Amino acid sequence: MKRERTEVLVVGGGPAGLAAAEAAAGAGRSVMLLDDNPRLGGQLWRADVRDAQSPHGREVDGRRRRLAAAGVVVRMATTVIDAEAPTRLWAHCADELLHLHADRVVLASGARELLLPFPGWTRPGVFGVGGLQALVKAGLDVDGRRVVVAGTGPLLLAVASALRRKGAKIVHVLEQTSRARLARFGLGLWRTPSKLTQGLSLMLRGGALPLRAGAWPCEAHGDPTLRRVTVTDARGSTSTIECDLLACGFGLVPQTRLARLLSCEVDDGVVVDALQRTSVPNVFAAGELCGIGGHEKALVEGQIAGLAAAGQLRSARALAGSRRRALAFARRLARDFALRDALRRLVTDDTIVCRCEDVPWSHVRDHTDARHTKLTTRCGMGPCQGRVCQPALAYLLGHGPDRPRPPLRPVPLGVLAELRTTIEGTAR
Amino acid sequence: MTLDCDVVVVGAGIVGAACALRLAERGEAVVVVDRASPAGGATAAGMGHIVVMDGSEAQLDLTVSSRALWREHVGSMPDAVEYDPCGTLWIATDEEELATAEVKREVLRARGVEADLLTAAAVAEAEPGLCGGLAGGLRVPGDAVVYQPGATRWLLQRAVQAGAQLRPPVAVERVGDGRVALRDGTTLRARHVVVAAGGQTAALLETRALDDAIRPRKGHLAITSRAPGTCRHQLVELGYGRSAHGHAAESVAFNLQPRRTGQVLVGSSRQYGATDASVEPGVLGRMLRRAVALMPALAHLLIVRTWAGFRPATSDGLPLVGPLPHDPTVVLAAGHEGLGITTSMGTAALVEAIIHGAPSSVALAPFAPARAMAGGVGA
Amino acid sequence: MPDHICIRVDGVEHRVGAGTSVAAALWNAGVRAFRVSPSGAPRAPACGMGTCFECRVTIDGRPDTLSCQTPCREGMEVRTAHEA
Numbered sequence: 078m079k080r081e082r083t084e085v086l087v088v089g090g091g092p093a094g095l096a097a098a099e100a101a102a103g104a105g106r107s108v109m110l111l112d113d114n115p116r117l118g119g120q121l122w123r124a125d126v127r128d129a130q131s132p133h134g135r136e137v138d139g140r141r142r143r144l145a146a147a148g149v150v151v152r153m154a155t156t157v158i159d160a161e162a163p164t165r166l167w168a169h170c171a172d173e174l175l176h177l178h179a180d181r182v183v184l185a186s187g188a189r190e191l192l193l194p195f196p197g198w199t200r201p202g203v204f205g206v207g208g209l210q211a212l213v214k215a216g217l218d219v220d221g222r223r224v225v226v227a228g229t230g231p232l233l234l235a236v237a238s239a240l241r242r243k244g245a246k247i248v249h250v251l252e253q254t255s256r257a258r259l260a261r262f263g264l265g266l267w268r269t270p271s272k273l274t275q276g277l278s279l280m281l282r283g284g285a286l287p288l289r290a291g292a293w294p295c296e297a298h299g300d301p302t303l304r305r306v307t308v309t310d311a312r313g314s315t316s317t318i319e320c321d322l323l324a325c326g327f328g329l330v331p332q333t334r335l336a337r338l339l340s341c342e343v344d345d346g347v348v349v350d351a352l353q354r355t356s357v358p359n360v361f362a363a364g365e366l367c368g369i370g371g372h373e374k375a376l377v378e379g380q381i382a383g384l385a386a387a388g389q390l391r392s393a394r395a396l397a398g399s400r401r402r403a404l405a406f407a408r409r410l411a412r413d414f415a416l417r418d419a420l421r422r423l424v425t426d427d428t429i430v431c432r433c434e435d436v437p438w439s440h441v442r443d444h445t446d447a448r449h450t451k452l453t454t455r456c457g458m459g460p461c462q463g464r465v466c467q468p469a470l471a472y473l474l475g476h477g478p479d480r481p482r483p484p485l486r487p488v489p490l491g492v493l494a495e496l497r498t499t500i501e502g503t504a505r
Numbered sequence: 506m507t508l509d510c511d512v513v514v515v516g517a518g519i520v521g522a523a524c525a526l527r528l529a530e531r532g533e534a535v536v537v538v539d540r541a542s543p544a545g546g547a548t549a550a551g552m553g554h555i556v557v558m559d560g561s562e563a564q565l566d567l568t569v570s571s572r573a574l575w576r577e578h579v580g581s582m583p584d585a586v587e588y589d590p591c592g593t594l595w596i597a598t599d600e601e602e603l604a605t606a607e608v609k610r611e612v613l614r615a616r617g618v619e620a621d622l623l624t625a626a627a628v629a630e631a632e633p634g635l636c637g638g639l640a641g642g643l644r645v646p647g648d649a650v651v652y653q654p655g656a657t658r659w660l661l662q663r664a665v666q667a668g669a670q671l672r673p674p675v676a677v678e679r680v681g682d683g684r685v686a687l688r689d690g691t692t693l694r695a696r697h698v699v700v701a702a703g704g705q706t707a708a709l710l711e712t713r714a715l716d717d718a719i720r721p722r723k724g725h726l727a728i729t730s731r732a733p734g735t736c737r738h739q740l741v742e743l744g745y746g747r748s749a750h751g752h753a754a755e756s757v758a759f760n761l762q763p764r765r766t767g768q769v770l771v772g773s774s775r776q777y778g779a780t781d782a783s784v785e786p787g788v789l790g791r792m793l794r795r796a797v798a799l800m801p802a803l804a805h806l807l808i809v810r811t812w813a814g815f816r817p818a819t820s821d822g823l824p825l826v827g828p829l830p831h832d833p834t835v836v837l838a839a840g841h842e843g844l845g846i847t848t849s850m851g852t853a854a855l856v857e858a859i860i861h862g863a864p865s866s867v868a869l870a871p872f873a874p875a876r877a878m879a880g881g882v883g884a
Numbered sequence: 885m886p887d888h889i890c891i892r893v894d895g896v897e898h899r900v901g902a903g904t905s906v907a908a909a910l911w912n913a914g915v916r917a918f919r920v921s922p923s924g925a926p927r928a929p930a931c932g933m934g935t936c937f938e939c940r941v942t943i944d945g946r947p948d949t950l951s952c953q954t955p956c957r958e959g960m961e962v963r964t965a966h967e968a
Contacts (some may be wrong), residue, residue: 081822083907113934114962115905115955120933126955153951159786167786170890189935199926201916211932212952216904265957302916343753432938435923452549452654460730460809460948463938465930483784483811487730487948488939490771491804491813496790730948731922766922807948 078495080176083109083150085386086166087472088157088335089185091119091190091419092372093364095140097183100383102147104392109177111168113156113486119187120207121372125214158493159483161500162340163357174495184336184347185379188329188365191468194430194438195423196296198325202303205292206326210236212242219435220244222321225306227251227294229414231262231371237286240324248320249287251308253327254414256290262413295423297323310456311412311419327416329466331366334481339402349390351400352393353382361386370407421473431466433459447479460487509693510534510670512795512860513685515677515709516701517541518548519653519849520838521842522660524699528851529667529862536693537661537669538685540676540705544657547703548844548845550814552726552770553653554739555847556593557645558821559612560746567823568844569616570867571851572647574581586659587652587765594623594631594738595643596759596799602743606643609743613645620645633734634802650739650762653846677702681711683834697860699836701852704817706839710829718825718877720841721815723779725789727773729806733767742799745773751773754778759799769806773798773843775816784811799803809853819877826855826872836860837874891960906951906962907932907939918951918964927965940963 085101090112098110118124118137125131139340144151155170164182166243168175195205204212204264206228213219223243226237229252237250252259295315296307309315331346333447342348342356346368347422349416353361363374363382377399384393424430436456444450447457456470457463464478470476484493510533514525517539529535539545555575559565582588598602613620621644626640628635665671676688680700687695700706729735742759753775760772774792779785789811797803811821819825819840829835836859838852843883851867858865886939890897891906893913900909907929910918917926918939934953942963943949951962 104915113953126905127901155932159784161786172754189933190931192930192936199921199925199927199930201918201926203930205931208932208936212905212908212911212929215932215952215955216908216912217903218908428548429921432921432927432936435925449545452542452544453658458810459805459937460940461935462809463886464935464937481790483786484808486805487809489795489804489946490727490729490806490808492810493806494790494793496786496793498785500788730946805946 078174078176078497080178080499081109082178083107084126084180085109085183085383086164086177086179086181087111087185087383089119089187089364090114090117090151090153091185091187091375092121093187093375093382094119094183095137095144096183096376096379097363097383097386098144098149098183099140099147100380101183101387102144102149104384104387104389106387108147108149109152109179110144111152111155111157111354112240113154115154117153119149120211121375123211123214126216134362155333156486156488158485158488159496161498163360165499167496168288169486169492172489172492174492176499178499181361183382183386184355184360184362184366185364185382186335186366188331188369189464190326191330191472192325193327193329193420193423193469195294196425196428197298197303197433199429200297200299200301202321203297203323203325204230204297206236206324207326208326208501209322210239211275213240219322222246223248223319224324225249225251225294225318225320225323226324228326228328229253230326230369230410231417232326233462234286236324241286248318249289249308251292251294252290253293253420254289254290255311255419258413259290262409265409265413275319275461293420294323294325327420328414329365329369331368333366333478334485336362336366337478338481338483338485351397352385352390354385355376368407369410370403370412374403374407416472424473431456431459435460442474444474447476449478451479462487508695510536510695512536512697512699513538513693513695513700514699515539515574515680516703517543517657517661517671517714518546518701518703519544519660519845520841520852521699521701522657522664523849523853524701524838524856525589525664525669525672526660526667527857528670529664531857531861535664535669536672536695537664538672538677538687538693542625543661543671544654546815547814548657549654550726550812550831551653551724551816551843551846552760552772553651553652553656553825553846554762555649556739557618557648558844558847559609563823563868564844565612565616566867567848567851569618570679570854571848574850574854575649576647583659585652585655586743587649587655588649589763589765590649591738592644592646593648594628594744594782595645596628596635597640597642597739598742598744598799600639603640605743606641610643618645619647625843632736632738632740634800636799636801637742644738649771651846654765656846672720677709679711680709680830680835695838697834699838701838703839703841704815706817710831710835712831714878714880715874717879718874719817719819721778721780722818722842723774723776723782723813723815724772724843725774725784725792725811725813726770726790727765727793727808728771729769729803730809731767732769735769735802735806736761736763736874737802738792739763740800757788757795761796761800769803770851771803782813782815784813816842821876823872824848824852825874825877826852827859827869827874830875830878887960889956891956891962893962894964900956904956906941906943906954906956906960909956910941910951910962910964915964917965
């Protein structure tokens with residue numbers, strides 16, 4: 078077990094974490110930044126391995142250079158697995174267990190996609206929306222492939238156009254929200270003048286993509302790899318279309334497991350005050366894990382959290398206006414892309430809900446709490462530790478999250494065996 | 506006064522479930538109550554071993570008879586019980602432990618329990634993932650493991666089929682004089698009340714004389730992802746006895762169980778004095794270091810989950826099974842420490858014998874609650 | 885950094901672009917059963933970002949390694965459910 082000390086520890090290397098690390102380092106603090114991905118940028122700024130000159134790639138490169146110049150220690154492929162105290166975390170990197178002791182911790186663990194179960198969603202060829210984009214940026218070839226992009230949120234159009242640039246034939250973009258709500262969202266974009274919304278606004282108006290609002294996939298067919306998707310809408314009409322890939326994601330959910338392990342108060346996301354302070358002293362949170370709102374919210378929150386963690390409260394408070402505007406955008410996102418009830422009825426008795434353990438809907442639908450569901454059905458007992466089924470069941474059945482337990486991610490036994498307490502008096 | 510039923514069983518863990526089944530099959534009208542869903546307490550938190558243990562004569566009596574009762578059910582168990590007749594392989598790390606193994610073999614054989622001494626080479630062949638340099642081992646082929654929440658639910662389902670009633674979760678406030686007061690305001694009246702509430706048992710009784718009789722003994726466990734074939738037997742180091750039967754404040758011992766899923770359940774630790782069920786990294790680390798020292802093949806397997814729970818431990822390592830001296834309507838079936846899964850069946854047989862005044866193949870006296878009462882009987 | 889590197893997938897050599905993740909390389913190579921679920925169904929990546937664990941394979945002898953979080957390295961040995 079290797080022990081390291083830093084003043085500010087930032088967990089997550091997406092926009093929020095990058096901004097927090099830069100702000101804290103700029104205020105003269107020693108900073109360490111961790112991320113479990115192999116590359117910086119998080120999901121929103123994921124670099125394209127085949128295009129070093131992509132805008133996101135350049136953005137992240139610039140920030141990486143600034144962090145290096147400021148002396149920030151960046152550790153990639155490093156995952157927090159347990160906590161001895163809120164500012165003493167254990168992390169796993171390659172075959173090493175690290176004990177990281179900080180004065181302040183900034184959580185910036187982002188969001189993951191909400192994947193909802195429907196018949197056939199486990200077939201090879203069915204991905205999340207951000208999921209397919211991430212794989213394509215990591216080199217997955219979609220040239221000439223017929224792709225259906227489905228689910229909800231501004232990500233659909235952004236991903237569909239990115240896939241098309243890679244040669245994919247976009248068969249349909251299916252947005253579950255109604256045309257009226259989509260129009261309302263599009264009209265609201267003028268209030269948030271930024272690169273993100275300009276792009277979205279162009280896409281929404283441009284109509285160059287085969288966008289269909291108020292429609293969603295209800296079954297994926299194949300043998301067993303995906304071949305066709307059945308699409309339905311509010312009127313109940315259905316049609317089946319041939320495709321090679323289905324990218325289907327129903328929005329994002331905050332990644333709150335580490336925050337919950339540290340006993341931070343969480344409702345829809347980690348609860349923070351105007352200075353991004355959580356309910357636990359010396360623990361800050363910024364970005365999507367505090368509530369879904371996109372990269373501009375993440376950046377300003379990250380900056381505030383980094384400054385506040387460095388003790389620069391006046392500078393942090395000066396960003397309150399930007400934060401308010403970003404939060405207003407987040408509220409419009411939540412309102413205009415709220416999931417319709419029909420999506421709760423896509424599952425059939427034999428639809429797999431827990432992908433790790435192959436637990437079907439018929440086994441879980443009558444259970445009222447997550448722990449009992451686990452013990453009775455094995456739902457959530459696999460290596461993903463409920464990351465996929467738990468938010469799905471929260472949506473389908475209203476289950477609250479189970480208490481996170483170490484290790485926060487599966488870790489080789491030989492690494493976990495290196496756990497040793499470091500706090501005087503509790504060492505056994 | 507009209508009775509609601511013949512017997513109320515307080516506790517829907519494995520011991521309560523086995524008692525409910527045994528009594529319902531005997532024709533008693535049984536009601537089972539628990540504050541939580543079945544198998545929600547120590548049952549779910551532990552391992553699923555069905556093993557013969559020789560910590561004392563009485564423990565040997567109870568585990569041998571219980572294991573035989575489990576084996577009677579083998580043909581009728583559904584898949585969900587995950588009964589695996591994998592046997593136990595006791596590992597001797599040195600010559601001293603091998604001598605212990607030899608003694609253990611004689612003790613078991615005297616009870617008709619099959620047990621074979623293995624050379625170091627035979628141990629390595631039986632379990633290729635173990636480390637080298639071991640002295641040998643003792644294989645007890647009749648031992649088994651189950652998935653204990655599945656086993657508990659199966660026992661309860663059969664009890665219900667035999668006429669027992671399982672109440673929805675409701676907290677029990679007080680037990681005594683043929684009554685069970687529930688938090689929802691109802692009181693159940695019965696000829697007997699079987700209290701199988703593990704570590705919560707003493708708090709439900711009117712007497713305070715048993716308050717220190719069952720102490721929580723914390724244990725940690727970890728489970729790997731699926732890796733079929735990693736271990737083929739339940740593996741226990743012979744030094745385990747020092748951990749299980751000793752009274753050290755904290756100890757760890759090597760104990761693995763293969764699960765039917767191909768996962769490996771990794772134990773074990775024992776702590777007195779801990780009150781909070783959170784996983785303690787220091788204890789977990791020690792326990793895993795012991796595991797990987799004896800089985801290096803575990804090092805690359807992913808640990809997907811860890812947890813901790815409390816065994817209901819008595820000072821002599823034997824459960825409290827029998828009527829309260831001052832209130833024979835109350836029959837205790839609690840304090841099984843880490844052997845509740847194994848001894849649930851035998852405990853149910855003892856409870857049946859006690860309630861019906863019938864002869865028991867296992868002597869009742871060593872389990873009588875009176876032995877554990879502060880200030881002597883009836884205080 | 886070279887443009888291409890070679891990895892072995894279930895014993896067969898594949899040339900992949902430098903920086904490609906193992907998950908992307910396997911999909912491009914036609915692998916559709918990265919792992920087999922407990923009931924025997926083939927599974928392939930879904931989340932692409934280390935959440936769903938569907939893309940786990942054995943890499944250089946390490947079981948249950950997330951292929952979507954692992955960049956290809958020269959000479960890497962990957963075993964999928966096909967070989968397991």
